[in-house]
Each structure stands twice: as C-alpha cells, then as structure tokens.
Amino acid sequence: MAHQGIGAAVARKEDRRFLLGKGNYTDDITLPNQTYAAFVRSMYAHAKIVSIDRTAAEAAPGVIAILTGDDVAADGLGGLPCGWLIKNKDGSNMLEPPHPALAQGKVRHVGDPVVMVIATSKAAARAAAGLVEIDYEALPAVGLLADAVVPGAPAVWDEAPGNLCYDWHIGDPAATEAAFANAAHVVTLDLTNSRVAPNAIEPRAAIGHYEEASDHYTLYTTSQNPHLIRLLMAAFTLHVPEHKIRVVAPDVGGGFGSKIFHYAEELLVTWASRKVGMPVKWTSDRSEAFHSDAHGRDHLSTAQLALDPTGKFLGLRVKTLANLGAYLSTFASAVPTYLYATLLSGPYDMPAIYAEVKGVFTHTVPIDAYRGAGRPEASYLLERLVDRAARQLGIDRIELRRKNLIRTDQFPYQTQVALQYDIGDYQATLELALKANDHGNYAKRQAESAARGKLRGFGISTYIEACGIAPSAVAGALGARAGLYEAGTVRVHPTGSVTVFTGTHSHGQGHETTFAQLVSEKLGVPIDQVDVVHGDTDRISFGMGTYGSRSAAVGGSAIVKALDKVIDKGKKIAAHLLEASVGDIEFKDGTYRVVGTDRTKAFAEIAFTAYVPHNYPIESVEPGLEESAYYDPKNFTFPGGTHLVEVEIDPQTGVAEVVDVAIADDVGVIINPMIVDGQAHGGLAQGIGQALYEEVRYDASGQLTNGSYMDYCMPRAADLPNFKVGNHVTACTHNPLGVKGVGETGAIGVPPAVINAVLDALAPLGVTDISMPATPEKIWRAIQTAQARTGKGA
Amino acid sequence: MATITLKVNRQPRTLACAPTTLLVEALREQLRLTGTHVGCDTSQCGACTVHVDGRSVKSCTMLAVEADGAEITTIEGMAQGGELHPMQAAFHEHHGLQCGFCTPGMIMSATDLCRRTPDPSEHDVRHWLEGNLCRCTGYHNIVKAVRAGAAGMRGGK
Numbered sequence: 036m037a038h039q040g041i042g043a044a045v046a047r048k049e050d051r052r053f054l055l056g057k058g059n060y061t062d063d064i065t066l067p068n069q070t071y072a073a074f075v076r077s078m079y080a081h082a083k084i085v086s087i088d089r090t091a092a093e094a095a096p097g098v099i100a101i102l103t104g105d106d107v108a109a110d111g112l113g114g115l116p117c118g119w120l121i122k123n124k125d126g127s128n129m130l131e132p133p134h135p136a137l138a139q140g141k142v143r144h145v146g147d148p149v150v151m152v153i154a155t156s157k158a159a160a161r162a163a164a165g166l167v168e169i170d171y172e173a174l175p176a177v178g179l180l181a182d183a184v185v186p187g188a189p190a191v192w193d194e195a196p197g198n199l200c201y202d203w204h205i206g207d208p209a210a211t212e213a214a215f216a217n218a219a220h221v222v223t224l225d226l227t228n229s230r231v232a233p234n235a236i237e238p239r240a241a242i243g244h245y246e247e248a249s250d251h252y253t254l255y256t257t258s259q260n261p262h263l264i265r266l267l268m269a270a271f272t273l274h275v276p277e278h279k280i281r282v283v284a285p286d287v288g289g290g291f292g293s294k295i296f297h298y299a300e301e302l303l304v305t306w307a308s309r310k311v312g313m314p315v316k317w318t319s320d321r322s323e324a325f326h327s328d329a330h331g332r333d334h335l336s337t338a339q340l341a342l343d344p345t346g347k348f349l350g351l352r353v354k355t356l357a358n359l360g361a362y363l364s365t366f367a368s369a370v371p372t373y374l375y376a377t378l379l380s381g382p383y384d385m386p387a388i389y390a391e392v393k394g395v396f397t398h399t400v401p402i403d404a405y406r407g408a409g410r411p412e413a414s415y416l417l418e419r420l421v422d423r424a425a426r427q428l429g430i431d432r433i434e435l436r437r438k439n440l441i442r443t444d445q446f447p448y449q450t451q452v453a454l455q456y457d458i459g460d461y462q463a464t465l466e467l468a469l470k471a472n473d474h475g476n477y478a479k480r481q482a483e484s485a486a487r488g489k490l491r492g493f494g495i496s497t498y499i500e501a502c503g504i505a506p507s508a509v510a511g512a513l514g515a516r517a518g519l520y521e522a523g524t525v526r527v528h529p530t531g532s533v534t535v536f537t538g539t540h541s542h543g544q545g546h547e548t549t550f551a552q553l554v555s556e557k558l559g560v561p562i563d564q565v566d567v568v569h570g571d572t573d574r575i576s577f578g579m580g581t582y583g584s585r586s587a588a589v590g591g592s593a594i595v596k597a598l599d600k601v602i603d604k605g606k607k608i609a610a611h612l613l614e615a616s617v618g619d620i621e622f623k624d625g626t627y628r629v630v631g632t633d634r635t636k637a638f639a640e641i642a643f644t645a646y647v648p649h650n651y652p653i654e655s656v657e658p659g660l661e662e663s664a665y666y667d668p669k670n671f672t673f674p675g676g677t678h679l680v681e682v683e684i685d686p687q688t689g690v691a692e693v694v695d696v697a698i699a700d701d702v703g704v705i706i707n708p709m710i711v712d713g714q715a716h717g718g719l720a721q722g723i724g725q726a727l728y729e730e731v732r733y734d735a736s737g738q739l740t741n742g743s744y745m746d747y748c749m750p751r752a753a754d755l756p757n758f759k760v761g762n763h764v765t766a767c768t769h770n771p772l773g774v775k776g777v778g779e780t781g782a783i784g785v786p787p788a789v790i791n792a793v794l795d796a797l798a799p800l801g802v803t804d805i806s807m808p809a810t811p812e813k814i815w816r817a818i819q820t821a822q823a824r825t826g827k828g829a
Numbered sequence: 830m831a832t833i834t835l836k837v838n839r840q841p842r843t844l845a846c847a848p849t850t851l852l853v854e855a856l857r858e859q860l861r862l863t864g865t866h867v868g869c870d871t872s873q874c875g876a877c878t879v880h881v882d883g884r885s886v887k888s889c890t891m892l893a894v895e896a897d898g899a900e901i902t903t904i905e906g907m908a909q910g911g912e913l914h915p916m917q918a919a920f921h922e923h924h925g926l927q928c929g930f931c932t933p934g935m936i937m938s939a940t941d942l943c944r945r946t947p948d949p950s951e952h953d954v955r956h957w958l959e960g961n962l963c964r965c966t967g968y969h970n971i972v973k974a975v976r977a978g979a980a981g982m983r984g985g986k
Contacts, residue, residue: 046921053929054917056864056904060930063863158849236868236876236964237930288866288930289964321869543928543965713924713970720967744873744962752958752968757951781967 040556041772044709048562049547058286061240061255066314069242070099072304073160074317075150075167076326077142080176080398080737081189084140084149088168092152095166097159100311102151102303104139112136112306115297115362116271119369120514121201121394129201129394132192134362136272136299142171143191143361144399145739146326151303153311157318176398178737180335180358183397191361191396200359200394201368205376205452211389214350218341222424228412229807230333230358230731231724233405234749235542237288238319239328243304247312251279254305258284258570259294259540260580263517265572267297267365273305277572280305284570287542291721292404293328294542295582296365300327325742330731331405333358334371334412338420341387346430348439350387353379353416359394360401367403368394373513374409374501374583380450381417382461382499382675383439388451398737404582406721406782407500414498415807418787422495422794426803432791436465436497447768454501456673459701463763465497467699468677471759480681490684491694492796496788499675502584502776505668520667521585522577523593525554525601527660529646531639532564538578539590540570543717544778545710546586550594552706553772557598558638559625576663584776587706588672592770596664599771604660605641611652612636612644672767672775676700678719678784682792686800689815691793693723697759698784703767703775711777715760718781724750725782726789730808748808801825833897837862838906846893853877853888855896856903864904864933868962875961878934879903885941887934887960904933907940915981916940916974925974927965935961935971943979951976 039045052058089101115134122128133139138149150167154160175189182188183198191198215221242255252275258264261282269277287294304315319327335356341349357371376390421439425432440461441448448456477493484491504510507518524536533554539546551565568574581590602622609627610617613634621630628635644651645660681695696719705711728748732740741747766773786807793809794802801821805813830845837860844859856862856879865888868874877888880902907914913921916936926932935958942949942957949957954975955968963971 047924049929050921050926051913053926053932054904054913054920054936055908056862056933058864058929060863060866062867063857065861158847234964235928235930236874236962237866237928238868286929288868289928291964321871321874545927709924713927713966716967716969717927717965718967721964743871744869745871749962749964750967751962752955752972755955755968757972758967758969 047548069314071157071160072317073164074148077147081174082171085170092163092166095163097155100153104137113272117363176737178733198396204391206389208389210387214387219344220342228334233291233293235289240318242316243308244314245309253281259290262578291406329403353390364401364403370409378413407779410500418496457768464676464699471697472679490796492792494680494788494792498784501671503588521589521593524663525597531642536575539586540581584778587774593666600662669769674775678788680788680792689811699761702777704773714777722782722785726786836900850893852891855893876934878937916978919978920974923974931963939975
C-alpha cells in the first residue's frame with residue numbers, strides 16, 4: 036500500500052460525488068409534502084412597523100400561513116443569542132439588545148425579516164410575500180460606522196447611548212505611555228478595514244421538519260456547526276430539549292465564517308413546520324444573502340508605533356471602532372476584541388501594547404466572523420503601520436521586519452496582549468518567501484514594467500494568526516459562552532474497516548480525506564476503508580464545528596486520541612491472543628507484535644476478535660472496538676509566515692494587476708500538502724479580493740447599494756495569478772499532531788501585502804495612502820491628487 | 830402550462846412548464862437533476878452552466894420553453910458507464926474543487942472551451958472562465974485541472 040498517512044498528497048475521497056453532480060446540498064433535498072417559505076424583509080434601514088395587513092396575501096393561491104413577529108412572541112420563541120460576553124473597561128457588561136427572529140415593533144436594517152409567508156410552492160410564497168402590506172413610519176438611520184459615533188447620531192438602540200455596544204481595552208496603558216515617552220520616532224496611521232461579504236457560492240438554505248408521531252424536529256441547514264445550532268435552539272430560541280432536535284448540515288457549499296451563526300431562518304422554518312404540519316423549506320437568493328448573511332470586517336482605526344533610534348519597536352497604541360451592525364450576531368462581539376486586539380503584537384517583539392476597541396451599532400446587517408475574523412484586521416493594521424514606519428525612518432521594509440521579528444530563541448513568547456506563542460520561525464518563512472519571489476531580481480522586473488509604461492510595486496507582510504480558540508476554561512473566563520473542545524469517535528468494524536465521526540464540519544476543507552489519512556497513519560488501514568461522518572447531530576455525539584482553522588488542530592487531535600484508545604484496547608486483545616503481557620505488545624504499520632519476536636496479529640484480526648470474542652479476555656476487556664474522545668487544547672496554535680506581492684499599475688487607467696504572489700507559511704505539520712496548498716490559494720483569492728475588488732457599500736441612510744453579483748466585485752479567474760506557495764514547518768508543541776491550521780492564512784497575510792505593493796508602486800508619484808479596495812478609480816484619483824500637489828507627472 | 834419535449838442526458842423527456850419556468854428550475858425541480866446549482870440571481874456565478882445542443886449556457890438565463898427540442902447535457906450526463914469524463918478526472922487529480930458547489934458549472938463551461946479550443950493556454954482558460962465564480966480555490970488548481978482535462982479530452986493523456 037502506498038503511503039496514505041500524514042504527509043501524503045492523496046486525491047480527495049469526497050470529490051466523486053461532487054464531480055458527478057451527486058452532492059447533497061440543502062436546497063437539493065425535497066421532503067414529502069414540503070412547503071416553501073419566503074420572507075418579507077424591511078426596505079428601510081430604520082422604521083417603526085405601524086401595521087401589517089395580511090389580507091391580500093392570505094387570499095393568494097397556495098398560501099398556507101403568514102407569520103409575523105407577534106406570532107413569534109406569542110409562541111415564546113427566544114431571541115437569537117450572542118455567544119460571547121465582552122466586559123467594558125469599567126467591568127460592566129456589554130449591551131445585548133434583543134434580536135427577535137421576526138422584527139417586533141421596529142426594523143433596524145434593510146433586510147430585517149418582518150413576515151414569513153408559507154405556501155405550496157416557492158413561486159406562490161414569493162408572489163404572496165409581495166402582497167403583504169406593511170405600513171412603516173420611517174425613522175432616521177445611520178448606515179456608516181463613522182457617522183454612528185457622532186453626537187446626535189440616530190440611535191439604533193435607545194438603551195445604547197452613542198450606539199455603543201461596548202468600550203473594551205487590552206494591554207498596559209502605563210507601560211505603553213512610557214514607551215512612547217521614550218521613543219525616538221512615533222509613526223501614526225489612520226486606516227479603514229473595509230466591509231466585505233463572505234459570499235459562499237451556495238446561498239443559505241434551511242428545511243424544518245416536525246414529525247408529530249415522534250414529537251421530533253429535524254432541521255437541514257447550511258451550517259458550519261450543526262451541534263452549536265442545536266444547542267442554541269434547545270437552550271435559547273426554540274426551547275425544545277436537544278434529544279428532540281436533529282440538525283443536519285449536509286454538503287455545504289462554502290462557509291468562510293458566514294455559516295457559523297444561528298440565523299433567524301433556521302429557527303423559523305423549524306418552528307413553522309410544527310404550526311403548518313408539513314416540512315418548510317427556505318432558500319436564500321443572492322440579493323437576500325447580501326441583506327441577511329453576516330458581513331465581515333468594517334473597522335476604523337488609529338494606530339501609533341513607537342521606535343527607538345535604530346528602528347526597534349518600543350510600543351504600539353491602537354484605537355479601533357468596530358461596526359457590529361444592528362444586532363449582535365452569534366460571535367460578533369468576540370471578533371474585534373479577543374480575535375483582533377490579542378493579535379496586535381503580530382510576529383514582532385513588541386514590548387508594550389495598549390488597544391482600545393469600541394463596538395458600535397449601525398443600521399446595517401450584523402457583522403461577524405469572516406475568514407480570518409479579527410486577525411486580518413490586526414495584520415492589516417500592523418503591516419501597513421510597519422511599512423509606513425520604514426518609509427518614515429528611511430529603513431528598508433524587509434530589514435525593519437528582520438530587526439523586530441521574534442527570534443526562535445524567544446519562544447515560548449509571551450505577548451503584551453494575553454497570547455503566548457508556543458513556537459515559530461518567522462525568519463525562515465521570510466527568507467523562503469524572498470527566495471520564491473526571486474527578490475534579488477526585483478529591480479530588473481521593475482525596469483521591465485517601467486519600459487512598458489507600468490508602475491511596479493513590491494509589497495510584504497509578515498503575519499501571525501491564532502487558530503483553534505482554546506482552552507475552554509480560558510475562553511470562558513474571557514466571556515465565551517461555549518466550550519471550545521472537539522469530539523471524535525472511531526468505530527472499527529468487525530472486518531477492519533473504519534467509520535470516523537467528527538464534530539467538525541467540512542464544507543470544502545476535505546476532512547473526509549484528511550481525517551481518513553489520520554486513520555491510515557495510525558492503524559495502517561487504507562483510506563478507501565475509512566468513512567468520515569460529519570454534519571449530523573443524530574450520528575455524531577457532539578461537536579463545536581468548523582471555524583477559526585480549528586478542525587485539524589482540535590478535531591484531528593480528538594480523532595487521534597480516540598485512535599490511541601483503539602490501539603490500546605487492541606493491545607490487550609493481541610496480548611491475550613499472543614499469550615504475552617500487554618507491556619510486551621507493540622503496534623506498528625497495522626500489526627501487533629510481541630516485541631523482538633515474529634509473533635504478530637494483524638489489526639483486522641484483532642478487530643474481528645473484538646466482535647467475535649470466542650477466544651477473548653472477556654473478564655477484563657469488553658467486546659467491540661469503538662472509542663470516543665473529547666479534546667480540549669492547551670492553547671491556540673500560531674501559524675505565521677511571509678506574503679510577498681508584486682503589482683503592476685497602469686497610471687493612465689489606475690488598474691492594478693497582481694502579477695506575482697509568493698508566500699511561505701508555517702502551518703505546522705502538514706497532513707495533506709495538496710489540500711493545504713488549496714486552502715492557501717482560496718484564502719489568497721479572498722484576501723486579494725478585499726484588497727483590490729470587494730466592498731459592501733452602504734450609503735449614509737443605511738441602504739445597501741451593491742447587493743448583487745452584478746454590483747459586488749469578486750475576483751474572477753483572469754484577475755488572479757498563479758500562486759507560489761511554500762511552507763516551513765515548526766510543529767505545534769501542544770497537540771498530538773503538531774498541526775496549526777491553514778484555512779485563513781491567505782486572507783490574513785495577503786491584504787496588507789497587496790496594499791503595501793500598490794503604495795510602493797505609487798510612492799514615486801507622492802501617493803502615501805490608499806484604502807481597500809484599491810479600485811482603478813481610487814488609484815487614478817490618488818495619482819491625480821498627488822500630481823496636482825507635487826507637480827510630478829506619472 | 831406549455832408542454833416541451835427535449836433530450837436530457839441522452840434521455841427523451843416531456844415536461845409541462847409554466848412559461849416563466851427557467852431551464853434550471855425545470856432541471857432541478859422537475860427532473861431532480863440537482864447537480865446543476867444556483868448561486869446568484871443575476872447570471873454572474875455560472876454554477877448553473879449546462880450544455881444546450883453542445884454549447885455551454887447558464888441555465889438560469891434561459892426559459893425552459895426555449896429548450897423545447899434541444900439536447901441538454903448536465904453534469905449528471907458527463908460520466909459514462911461509471912467512468913469520469915476526462916475533465917472530471919482532471920478536477921479530481923488536480924484538486925480543482927473544494928466545496929463542490931461551483932464545480933458542475935466549471936466542468937460544463939471548461940468542456941465547452943476545450944471543444945472550441947482543444948489546447949487552451951492558461952490565459953485562454955482564465956479568460957474563458959470569466960463567467961464562473963469560485964470562492965474556494967482561487968482558481969489556481971481549476972486552471973491546472975482544465976488544461977489537464979483538455980489534454981485528456983484530446984486523448985493525449
């Protein structure tokens with residue numbers, strides 16, 4: 036058998052069903068007697084609901100039920116909860132406004148669901164939705180973060196003065212103050228992290244199915260973490276105990292964070308199914324997705340870096356306003372705090388840090404985790420600031436980073452913002468990336484571009500991220516309202532094939548292959564003899580799902596723990612069969628052996644014996660071969676690396692093209708290099724998308740002005756180059772696999788590298804700042820403005 | 830309701846369709862060919878791409894009644910006798926798919942490219958795929974897969 040375990044680039048087991056068109060996504064499911072839901076959503080950013088007239092809609096063909104916020108309230112459904120409590124500077128709790136599944140009294144963003152229409156067909160439901168008459172009294176609204184904190188701004192919540200959800204801080208203000216007082220140089224940067232939409236190509240969908248005979252509910256939903264959805268429905272929203280709820284997240288067409296959260300529609304179809312006595316299905320269209328899926332990012336920050344005369348960093352001071360939207364989505368509060376400000380040391384030895392973050396309500400769709408979630412905001416701020424410092428001090432950008440990167444002999448490195456990095460080698464990834472970029476010949480390439488009338492720019496970002504939020508107890512002390520462990524079960528069948536049950540969820544990441552490789556590595560079973568089951572609360576004991584690049588580090592570790600238990604139990608059976616003591620049995624390459632002898636038993640034979648226990652140590656060992664484990668990590672994992680980007684800008688049109696991307700990541704031990712590279716590619720595309728193309732645009736009154744794929748620009752194949760992806764491995768010190776996580780690296784590392792490259796290209800013209808996305812219009816205007824100021828031509 | 834007769838994946842089919850039914854709706858909801866996906870409302874994403882008389886078409890841009898008399902191939906009709914089409918095999922081999930949602934449209938579009946341009950350059954592939962959005966792969970491996978699939982279709986593999 037060719038090696039299929041850790042390190043093997045085996046092709047994916049899950050591909051076949053997708054390639055044949057036989058995937059099973061939520062919208063592909065049709066249940067008998069299924070009905071269809073459509074939502075009437077607010078067209079106002081802020082309004083009082085004066086009245087709702089259902090008469091015409093109720094009389095429309097095929098209509099079964101029309102439900103409003105009053106029905107939700109009458110049945111006692113709970114509001115959608117927030118999973119992380121943030122404390123204000125003064126120790127008081129953040130403001131948690133109500134979040135009813137259907138609006139009650141007021142609407143607070145365009146797209147806020149007001150009425151649910153259920154009919155015999157999708158077309159009938161949509162037609163009837165158009166007949167619901169809602170009388171609104173429009174109220175002043177605030178659509179932009181900067182406007183929301185201006186005195187006198189329209190209030191999203193009366194109970195939140197200044198639209199403030201929380202006023203939080205981290206770090207040491209006095210030490211930071213002292214660092215700045217002693218600094219030879221202070222570099223200041225104001226910057227915006229733009230608002231983007233995750234845009235998984237599969238729109239969200241949900242089917243609720245209540246079965247009277249069993250008094251059980253089943254929810255099929257496009258979720259990254261079905262067990263969490265079940266937990267939240269049982270404890271907070273549906274108020275039905277968990278043993279009566281089954282949540283299935285079948286094939287899911289991409290998530291990128293947006294499918295972590297508990298959404299109103301999931302609750303409503305489940306609840307309504309009981310009311311109408313039939314399954315209720317809802318599928319979002321794309322426009323609806325822009326108005327109802329959680330968005331990402333949207334920060335306004337001021338950052339200051341203090342340096343000594345040689346360029347050594349002394350301290351960092353950051354003030355950030357973070358847009359949270361109109362309601363608190365499931366993990367919204369944690370993203371700009373514990374997933375952002377705790378990363379502000381980056382890969383640098385930073386002696387003092389003080390960061391203040393204000394979470395702000397606006398009349399917009401909720402903002403929550405999107406690929407990277409807080410960490411891209413941190414790396415963007417830091418890497419833009421370091422580049423500005425290099426220019427201001429006249430130090431080479433690469434040298435300034437080399438000077439300040441944490442050295443390998445400094446690990447474990449305790450940052451000034453709570454995290455302790457266990458291991459890394461930031462110098463190695465920097466040098467590897469520079470080599471892949473062929474940086475020595477950059478000047479030649481720049482001259483070639485210039486000969487073609489193009490401005491070439493080189494951009495660098497040395498970044499760090501934190502994956503697999505943990506441990507549960509620490510997260511809990513910081514306000515998390517959930518555990519952050521993972522569950523895994525390994526069921527060895529009598530003939531030696533294996534089914535693995537994992538609480539993580541795969542929606543593109545390839546867990547069905549990667550986790551099968553772990554089984555192959557540990558038990559010597561070929562991967563075609565291994566099935567990996569995920570996404571069904573009735574089949575899997577528990578789980579916390581997939582987000583924050585946690586699946587391999589946390590979920591994989593749980594599976595490894597379970598595999599070790601299987602191996603240990605097998606040793607007892609083998610010892611019995613081989614008439615040896617357990618201590619003399621070793622297990623290697625799928626074979627139990629009495630150490631130092633040729634007396635062996637194959638793993639399959641042991642499995643068979645466990646289920647046919649005729650000659651068996653029955654007094655001390657139970658029959659069967661199935662083991663479960665829960666794994667709660669000791670710490671986050673800390674991938675890091677260097678991303679290098681070259682852009683070419685046409686000064687006549689302002690069009691920036693990414694012409695070279697060379698990255699070197701340290702994502703820990705790599706289980707499947709092909710899948711790891713693919714994850715890096717996807718993250719890079721989204722990061723480049725944010726840097727150059729994508730932005731959710733609200734106007735000041737809270738209207739979303741680009742809510743379709745016609746208007747929201749995502750990178751297409753011709754917009755991107757091939758990516759040079761390299762890896763340098765330092766193994767994570769505290770999980771059994773040594774893995775760190777890879778799903779988000781691209782989205783975290785590359786946006787500042789792109790913008791730094793754009794600014795490098797434009798620097799000769801006198802341009803010193805540009806915001807994401809660096810569209811042709813913005814670049815062209817920046818060039819014109821700089822030329823007008825300096826009198827220089829392009 | 831209009832009655833239309835067409836061939837879908839080499840099978841003759843007769844469907845009763847409302848005049849407003851889109852081809853993608855007829856395929857997904859009436860014929861239960863759910864491999865053809867819908868990712869947007871504006872004919873941007875290309876997840877619904879099928880072949881109509883051998884040419885790639887976004888099946889959300891076409892009414893079902895317009896397909897009367899046509900030969901349609903969907904992703905379900907690409908593999909023959911349990912064997913993957915060379916383009917499907919190339920996507921598997923080169924990790925040209927992650928979540929799988931855009932994949933059917935990518936494969937239907939790519940096979941039409943290779944019919945027209947049997948040996949497409951990287952530039953050809955990237956520009957041809959401008960009508961197909963992928964959010965997972967960054968297109969890197971899709972481009973590799975399409976060029977390998979082209980080789981497979983030429984029989985040069």
